[in-house]
Amino acid sequence: MAGRGRGHRMMSFSVDAVGIRESLPPTIHQPTPVFPVMEQKPLPLTGGEEAEYLLALKQDCRGAMRSLPCFIQPAVAQRDVERYSDKYHISEQTDRLKDWVVVVSDWKRFPRELRVHVRKAPGDGALLSCRDSGQQIQKKKKKVREEILLKLETLEKKEEQESSEGEGEMEKKQDEGAEAEEDYDEEEFEEETDYIMSYFENGEDFGGDSDDNMDEAIY
Amino acid sequence: MTAQEVRLCGLLMREHFGEVVEKVGTHLLRSGGQHLRAIVHETGVSADLVKKSLCVLMHHGACSFISGRKGPGSPPEYQASCDCILRILRYPRYIYTSKTLYGDTGELIVEELLQRGHMTMSGTVKTVADRLSQNMEDGQSVDYSEVSSVFSKLVETHFLQRCPPLDGAGMTASSTQAGPNPTAAASSSTLPNPESFSECYKVPHVTLVGRGKRQLATEEGEEQRSAKRAKMEPETHGDEGIYWQVNFTRFHQHFRDQVIISAVASKLDQTSSEIVRTILRMSEVTTSPTDSCTKPLSANEIFRSLPSSHNIPRQILDQYLTLLVDDPMEFVGKIGESGGGMFVLSILYFIAAAFLTSLPRSAPSISQPGTSHARVHRAGEVSLFGSRSARIFRLLLRKRHLEQKQVEDFAMIPAKEAKDMLYTLLSQNLVQLQEIPKTPDFAPSRTFYLYTANQLPTARMLLQKCYKTVSNLVERRLFETKENKRLLEKSQRIEAILASLQASGAEAEQLTEVEEMISAPEKQQLEVLKLHVNKLDSAENQVDETIFLLESYINSTC
Numbered sequence: 001m002a003g004r005g006r007g008h009r010m011m012s013f014s015v016d017a018v019g020i021r022e023s024l025p026p027t028i029h030q031p032t033p034v035f036p037v038m039e040q041k042p043l044p045l046t047g048g049e050e051a052e053y054l055l056a057l058k059q060d061c062r063g064a065m066r067s068l069p070c071f072i073q074p075a076v077a078q079r080d081v082e083r084y085s086d087k088y089h090i091s092e093q094t095d096r097l098k099d100w101v102v103v104v105s106d107w108k109r110f111p112r113e114l115r116v117h118v119r120k121a122p123g124d125g126a127l128l129s130c131r132d133s134g135q136q137i138q139k140k141k142k143k144v145r146e147e148i149l150l151k152l153e154t155l156e157k158k159e160e161q162e163s164s165e166g167e168g169e170m171e172k173k174q175d176e177g178a179e180a181e182e183d184y185d186e187e188e189f190e191e192e193t194d195y196i197m198s199y200f201e202n203g204e205d206f207g208g209d210s211d212d213n214m215d216e217a218i219y
Numbered sequence: 220m221t222a223q224e225v226r227l228c229g230l231l232m233r234e235h236f237g238e239v240v241e242k243v244g245t246h247l248l249r250s251g252g253q254h255l256r257a258i259v260h261e262t263g264v265s266a267d268l269v270k271k272s273l274c275v276l277m278h279h280g281a282c283s284f285i286s287g288r289k290g291p292g293s294p295p296e297y298q299a300s301c302d303c304i305l306r307i308l309r310y311p312r313y314i315y316t317s318k319t320l321y322g323d324t325g326e327l328i329v330e331e332l333l334q335r336g337h338m339t340m341s342g343t344v345k346t347v348a349d350r351l352s353q354n355m356e357d358g359q360s361v362d363y364s365e366v367s368s369v370f371s372k373l374v375e376t377h378f379l380q381r382c383p384p385l386d387g388a389g390m391t392a393s394s395t396q397a398g399p400n401p402t403a404a405a406s407s408s409t410l411p412n413p414e415s416f417s418e419c420y421k422v423p424h425v426t427l428v429g430r431g432k433r434q435l436a437t438e439e440g441e442e443q444r445s446a447k448r449a450k451m452e453p454e455t456h457g458d459e460g461i462y463w464q465v466n467f468t469r470f471h472q473h474f475r476d477q478v479i480i481s482a483v484a485s486k487l488d489q490t491s492s493e494i495v496r497t498i499l500r501m502s503e504v505t506t507s508p509t510d511s512c513t514k515p516l517s518a519n520e521i522f523r524s525l526p527s528s529h530n531i532p533r534q535i536l537d538q539y540l541t542l543l544v545d546d547p548m549e550f551v552g553k554i555g556e557s558g559g560g561m562f563v564l565s566i567l568y569f570i571a572a573a574f575l576t577s578l579p580r581s582a583p584s585i586s587q588p589g590t591s592h593a594r595v596h597r598a599g600e601v602s603l604f605g606s607r608s609a610r611i612f613r614l615l616l617r618k619r620h621l622e623q624k625q626v627e628d629f630a631m632i633p634a635k636e637a638k639d640m641l642y643t644l645l646s647q648n649l650v651q652l653q654e655i656p657k658t659p660d661f662a663p664s665r666t667f668y669l670y671t672a673n674q675l676p677t678a679r680m681l682l683q684k685c686y687k688t689v690s691n692l693v694e695r696r697l698f699e700t701k702e703n704k705r706l707l708e709k710s711q712r713i714e715a716i717l718a719s720l721q722a723s724g725a726e727a728e729q730l731t732e733v734e735e736m737i738s739a740p741e742k743q744q745l746e747v748l749k750l751h752v753n754k755l756d757s758a759e760n761q762v763d764e765t766i767f768l769l770e771s772y773i774n775s776t777c
Binding site for chain 1: 235240271272273275277278279295311314330333382754
């Protein structure tokens with residue numbers, strides 16, 4: 001159109017002549033601020049007993065769901081150097097996996113391909129193995145249980161709770177070694193060691209813990 | 220699924236199910252139906268974790284699978300939907316409602332079912348009994364039958380329902396049937412509506428005998444447990460394979476009823492709200508959620524069902540009913556004379572009215588500088604623009620199309636300010652401009668410019684803004700907790716030490732010594748953090764109320 005010069009915005013009338021300069025919004029020279037100043041202050045939140053109860057419920061719910069097996073944590077990242085203690089730490093992960101089969105209560109409602117196969121390779125303890133239930137499993141379970149009972153009686157243990165009652169129907173522990181090993185939560189009996197699990201901590205957590213109740217002196 | 224919804228779902232999944240599930244879930248939401256291998260490949264997460272995440276999502280109803288579209292042998296496709304995940308925001312409200320209706324037992328039942336997705340009746344009863352027993356004094360425990368009776372009551376009033384049976388779950392089985400009737404396999408694998416299952420609300424006969432168990436730390440408890448393990452039989456209670464879930468539509472219906480009752484109470488009086496409450500209660504289970512009106516009820520029936528505590532005689536009831544019918548708002552209609560007059564309650568009208576009244580109401584937002592959602596409010600009129608803009612907006616809703624001059628006259632606002640406000644509303648898309656030309660060349664001096672406001676598009680836009688608000692609130696809360704993570708961990712450790720010291724009976728000096736490990740400014744910082752987090756949380760709850768209203772309005776009008 002006639003008024004278009006190179007880069008110049010020329011209108012057929014001038015702004016001054018028509019006298020509308022004040023009613024136009026001011027030209028903007030930079031992007032609008034991220035937190036613009038609000039002309040009206042927002043009203044406060046409604047308080048009251050109900051609101052507080054709802055708040056407490058919400059926070060409880062959140063905290064509770066973190067501890068359920070539905071909350072999936074990815075596996076711990078690989079350390080830079082392979083350590084001897086890794087062999088004894090792997091078993092911590094198996095607890096979560098064990099909880100897993102309790103989460104999904106009825107595999108018939110889920111497609112077959114979603115069944116999680118958990119494998120334990122011989123010796124390196126990378127993963128645990130379990131399979132779908134079958135006749136073989138029942139027999140082996142019974143045999144495993146008898147051995148466990150014997151072991152229990154001979155050892156005269158248990159101050160802590162047994163979480164293996166929840167072991168459930170789906171899991172079977174395949175053992176390369178001679179003895180059946182049970183998945184106890186207790187530290188002493190994770191593997192056939194004589195040491196408690198804190199023996200295998202490599203001191204990377206040192207200094208982060210509270211120094212108050214140490215039984216031994218630190219040098 | 221809009222971008223805002225997906226973002227909010229991602230944040231909710233991260234908080235409640237972990238980051239792995241968030242990754243898988245957002246991928247599914249964005250890309251629609253996908254096979255397992257495709258998901259594994261595109262998200263880069265290991266196959267095991269993907270399978271677990273899918274199981275978790277399916278357990279909670281957020282994901283469903285259909286057998287492959289390319290024939291009976293193809294792998295199943297998984298689809299996620301936002302609705303179930305967005306409802307996580309409303310969990311506290313559901314739990315609170317069940318507490319008001321059925322007490323602590325009801326509260327715990329609903330809480331367990333919400334957290335775990337699906338559960339059998341026996342499993343729920345046992346867990347709830349154990350939890351209740353833990354909070355009681357020594358020696359007392361809760362009997363399973365009490366919990367079962369509350370469970371049955373919840374089922375009778377349709378708050379809980381059975382999970383529908385999935386025929387398509389056995390993939391290999393369906394392939395053999397595919398030969399004779401290929402269509403049957405396809406149709407059976409779609410998830411049927413739970414209500415279409417005829418036994419949806421039937422409580423199974425469950426043999427549950429026992430009492431809740433407390434966590435016993437004594438030797439006695441140990442022997443019991445080891446003896447029990449010796450049997451190690453899976454305990455069957457006669458209800459294997461029957462899973463229960465929370466019926467969200469029923470809860471939504473209940474919330475809607477409450478809105479209606481409070482609206483009537485504020486417009487008329489308490490007695491009329493009682494009458495309306497009775498009408499609603501009678502039509503609870505007979506009205507489907509999508510009906511716009513309740514089923515007709517005769518005045519005789521209403522009179523019989525009125526609660527006796529209010530002592531409303533028959534004539535007063537009739538007078539109130541005529542009052543409600545004659546009210547210009549028209550929410551109760553009279554449709555017949557049999558049985559003393561048949562009345563229906565127009566639910567649709569209420570939703571629209573509730574929406575209209577919530578629009579100009581002020582928004583709950585945090586009066587804290589620097590929050591990232593400063594511009595987005597629940598129904599931004601008053602907070603953003605002032606009550607006079609709200610007046611203009613309401614005027615436009617009522618009168619549909621108005622010229623600028625007419626707006627100034629009707630709203631009684633001076634011309635200059637009215638023009639300003641209209642332009643701001645226009646720039647925010649809350650009102651639209653309609654041009655009506657007098658001449659075919661649309662010359663500005665010879666065209667009518669009419670302002671109009673549309674309810675439904677505005678509602679949708681506000682809903683998206685609400686989702687954005689909640690996402691911002693959640694992100695801000697996560698940011699605040701992350702910033703102060705070190706401090707939070709320290710305080711948790713100190714609390715744990717204190718608790719263990721107290722349990723082992725330490726002296727006061729040791730306790731004070733431990734407490735002093737946190738310095739005063741750190742304590743103050745913790746207080747401030749707690750205050751912020753609480754504020755953000757309650758803001759989320761309140762925005763969710765608006766989300767509920769907007770969603771029910773949008774769902775009922777289209």
